[in-house]
Amino acid sequence: MGMRSADVVDFPMSTSMTNTSSLLTFDSVSMTFDDGTRALDNVSFGVKPGEFVTVVGPSGCGKSTLLRIASNLEANTGGTCSVDRDSIGYVFQDATLMPWRTVQRNVELIAELHKIGKAERQQLAAGAIDLVGLRGFEDKYPRQLSGGMRMRASLARSLVLKPKVFLFDEPFGALDEITRERLNDELLRLFQIEGFAGLFITHSISEAVYMSTKVLVMSARPGRITHSFDVPFAYPRSHDLRYEPAFAELCGEVSHALRGAHQ
Amino acid sequence: MSDVMYQQPIIEESLPEPKKRFVFSDYFGPSIVFVFFIGLWYLLSEVILPPQKRFLLPTPHKVIDEGFLVWRTGERRGFQPILVSVWDTAKVALIGLAITIVVGMFLAIIMSTSRWLERATWPYLVAVQSAPILALTPLIRALIDGTQRQRLFVVVLIAIFPIVSNTLFGLVSADKSQHELFTLQGASRWTRLSKLQFPSALPNIFVGLRISAGLAVIGAVVGDFYFRQGGVVGIGAQIDVYRNRLWGAELIASIIMASVLGLVVFLAFGLLSRRAIGKWHITNRGQ
Numbered sequence: 299m300g301m302r303s304a305d306v307v308d309f310p311m312s313t314s315m316t317n318t319s320s321l322l323t324f325d326s327v328s329m330t331f332d333d334g335t336r337a338l339d340n341v342s343f344g345v346k347p348g349e350f351v352t353v354v355g356p357s358g359c360g361k362s363t364l365l366r367i368a369s370n371l372e373a374n375t376g377g378t379c380s381v382d383r384d385s386i387g388y389v390f391q392d393a394t395l396m397p398w399r400t401v402q403r404n405v406e407l408i409a410e411l412h413k414i415g416k417a418e419r420q421q422l423a424a425g426a427i428d429l430v431g432l433r434g435f436e437d438k439y440p441r442q443l444s445g446g447m448r449m450r451a452s453l454a455r456s457l458v459l460k461p462k463v464f465l466f467d468e469p470f471g472a473l474d475e476i477t478r479e480r481l482n483d484e485l486l487r488l489f490q491i492e493g494f495a496g497l498f499i500t501h502s503i504s505e506a507v508y509m510s511t512k513v514l515v516m517s518a519r520p521g522r523i524t525h526s527f528d529v530p531f532a533y534p535r536s537h538d539l540r541y542e543p544a545f546a547e548l549c550g551e552v553s554h555a556l557r558g559a560h561q
Numbered sequence: 562m563s564d565v566m567y568q569q570p571i572i573e574e575s576l577p578e579p580k581k582r583f584v585f586s587d588y589f590g591p592s593i594v595f596v597f598f599i600g601l602w603y604l605l606s607e608v609i610l611p612p613q614k615r616f617l618l619p620t621p622h623k624v625i626d627e628g629f630l631v632w633r634t635g636e637r638r639g640f641q642p643i644l645v646s647v648w649d650t651a652k653v654a655l656i657g658l659a660i661t662i663v664v665g666m667f668l669a670i671i672m673s674t675s676r677w678l679e680r681a682t683w684p685y686l687v688a689v690q691s692a693p694i695l696a697l698t699p700l701i702r703a704l705i706d707g708t709q710r711q712r713l714f715v716v717v718l719i720a721i722f723p724i725v726s727n728t729l730f731g732l733v734s735a736d737k738s739q740h741e742l743f744t745l746q747g748a749s750r751w752t753r754l755s756k757l758q759f760p761s762a763l764p765n766i767f768v769g770l771r772i773s774a775g776l777a778v779i780g781a782v783v784g785d786f787y788f789r790q791g792g793v794v795g796i797g798a799q800i801d802v803y804r805n806r807l808w809g810a811e812l813i814a815s816i817i818m819a820s821v822l823g824l825v826v827f828l829a830f831g832l833l834s835r836r837a838i839g840k841w842h843i844t845n846r847g848q
Contacts, residue, residue, distance in 0.1 A: 369745055388745050394738045398760045398841045411746035411756075439841040 320344030321381065321463045321495050322368055328376030328520075329363055336520035337363045340377070343514060343523060345463060350489055350496040352506040353523075354556060355516030361499045363521070365465040368497065387461030387494065389469045393448035395440040395455075401427065402436040405454045412459065419458070426454035429488060446477040450484070457492065466498040470505070482508055483537065490533055503552050508540060515555040525555040619809040628814025637802060638811060646785075647818045650795040653709070654781035654826065657716025661773055664717065665724035666766070670754065672725070673732040690722035698787045712784035712795070719780030720773040727769025731762025764842045767834035774830045778823040796822075 322345040329338040337360035345351045353361050366372040367379050369388050395404045405426055409419035427433055430450040440448055449469060456464065466485075470478040482505060489496060500506050506513045507529055515525040527548065531539055539545050599621055606618040619627070633639035668686075672679040694715055705711050735758050743753050785797025796819050803812040 371741055371744060386745070388742075390738045390742070392738060394736065394742050396739070396757070396760065398763065398838065407742075407756075408746055411743065411748050411752065441841060441843060 320346050321385075322497060323380045324364070324368075324377070325379070326377035327364075327367060327374045327379050329360065329367065329372070330375045338367075338374070339520035339522050341521065341523055342377075343526070345495045345497050347462070347495055348493070349512060350498065350510045351512045351514060352496075352498040352500060352510040353514045353516055354500060354503060354506045354552065355521060356518045356556070357501070359516050359518050360521030361516055362467050365467050365497065365499060368463075368465055381463060385462040387456035387459070387464040389452060389456055389464065389466045391468050391471060393440070393445075393452040395448055395451055397440050400437050400439055401432055401443070401451050404440070404451055405458060408455055409458045422458045423454070426457040427451075429457060429491070430454040430484065444477075445473050446481060449473065449481060453485070453488070457488065460492065460494075462494055464494045464496045466496060466500075468499050468501065471501065478502075478505070479537065479540075485509065486533065486535060503549050503556065504540060504545075507545060507549050507552060508535065513552055515552060524558065525552075527552055527555075616807060616809050619813060624810045624813045624817075627810035628817075637799070638808065640814065643796070643799065643811065643815045643818055646794060646796040646799040646815070647822055650778075650781045650785055650797065650819070651822055653712045653784060653795060654716060654777045654822070657713045657781060657784075658720060658774055658777040658826075660713060661717045661720045661724060661777060662770065665721045665769075665773070666728050668721075669725045669728035669732060672729050673758070674750075679729070686722055686725055689718060692718065694718065694783055694787065702788070708788040708790050711788040712781065715784035715787070716777050716780035719783065720776040723772035723776065724766075724769040727765045727772075728762055731765030732758045734765070735761040763838050767830070767838065771827055771830045771834065774826045775823050778819070778826055782819055 324341050324343055327338055327341045328336075330336050341364065343351070353364060355361050363372065365388070367374045368381055369386055370383055396407065399407065402420075402423055405423040406419045409422055414422070427436060430453050432447065432450050432454060435443065435447065440451070443451065452469070470481050473481065486509060498506070498509060510529050513527040513529060514523050516522065517524045529548065531545070602618070602621055606615055606620045610618060628643070629640050631639040633641040636642075672682060701711050701714060705714055739757055739761070740753070743757055748756070781795065782797035782800075785795025786801055789795070789798040796815055800812060800815050800819070803815060
């Protein structure tokens with residue numbers, strides 16, 4: 299990475315933000331489904347401005363349920379979850395693009411649903427398409443795009459309204475390793491440019507450590523937060539970070555905690 | 562500008578467009594079947610049928626000579642009366658199809674809004690589909706005035722099921738996460754219907770349209786047969802006349818023209834479907 303000039307907004311680490319109020323707070327949140335399955339048990343944590351929090355945990359531990367509660371797709375049965383629901387961006391596991399819409403029109407969708415006028419939303423969409431690097435692909439249909447490009451379009455669609463909190467539900471889980479790492483870098487770049495706070499769900503420990511300011515480890519069902527790791531590496535992070543001893547060491551610790559959580 | 566801003570994202574290649582090319586087998590197959598069909602026809606009319614019954618199935622060249630190449634002799638013989646009748650039937654089929662589409666899609670939309678309503682009405686739609694028109698003719702005559710309206714009613718009755726079932730299936734088959742995307746934005750029911758469910762149902766709707774279009778032609782021919790009055794008559798009624806008078810060539814010629822009408826309507830809707838959704842929709846049958 300080259301020299302950084304003065305007009306860059308530098309996002310402080312979470313440790314220096316402890317006195318700032320959270321954009322998203324889980325306070326003793328529990329979730330029991332109608333069939334009696336206990337998905338979440340007494341989960342408490344917050345996501346503050348400038349933070350990128352990742353939750354890792356075994357399959358079916360209720361990680362995604364956290365996001366569904368935060369976005370009001372499901373109602374928690376215990377505790378409280380507070381968030382400004384108008385400033386949430388949600389990125390699904392799959393790109394969920396409308397196959398009958400071009401990239402441009404797909405990216406406009408959320409703005410369109412918020413009744414933003416045509417000229418304005420076209421402009422907003424063009425900006426978001428630029429941000430995710432899809433310029434030149436505006437008129438393509440989803441079936442003409444690769445999996446990675448579809449995910450970029452999906453990201454752009456959520457970026458349009460400039461959400462303050464971004465919820466990511468294993469967005470890159472279905473992509474190949476190379477594409478996934480590329481999109482990790484892309485997302486971090488967006489995180490820095492756009493300054494949103496992130497809550498990211500993943501299975502991948504290295505993805506979690508690479509992306510986040512904080513990694514939370516969740517236990518098997520019912521999901522509880524068992525460990526919390528602050529990630530000390532400065533942004534912007536480069537690909538080489540993945541091969542540094544300190545990175546490997548932290549991954550090891552998270553992995554260890556995750557194994558404990560599995561039992 | 563910072564280095565983060567300068568960093569150009571690396572983009573994977575977009576997928577190549579499938580090229581349209583001339584496929585020999587696309588034309589070869591139908592040609593082979595056509596030759597086989599004509600051969601079978603000659604075999605039937607000149608070998609298999611006993612001589613005294615050969616008038617039932619005139620040979621292909623006789624049909625062309627008498628059914629297509631004679632313009633008009635007398636009141637009903639020749640190609641011109643057949644064309645007039647086919648045109649009359651085509652109008653009934655198309656108007657009936659338009660009514661079917663509007664009513665059918667409306668029913669499907671209503672049914673898609675409530676599982677209860679869907680369950681309550683579904684069996685009756687299936688029943689309508691298989692109701693024998695023959696048995697209903699007296700009732701239709703009693704309830705509906707005018708042959709034109711009676712014919713249209715028959716068209717709707719026969720053609721409506723595929724459009725309802727396919728539209729309904731399409732409307733309820735939108736992705737769960739796509740629905741959630743709309744839920745997250747607080748979309749209204751109408752927005753969800755118009756911007757998510759309806760467009761995602763379009764491939765199914767067009768499948769239904771094509772089937773219904775074919776059935777509309779059948780319905781119109783059946784309607785001609787049962788509901789007619791003086792003046793211009795539909796091809797269904799014309800066929801009945803030829804059948805009674807044992808005019809084999811005209812009979813076969815009108816059957817062919819009725820099939821051609823069905824084929825034209827079917828192809829037209831196929832074309833319409835490709836124009837409307839071909840850009841984004843690919844069928845699962847490969848190229």
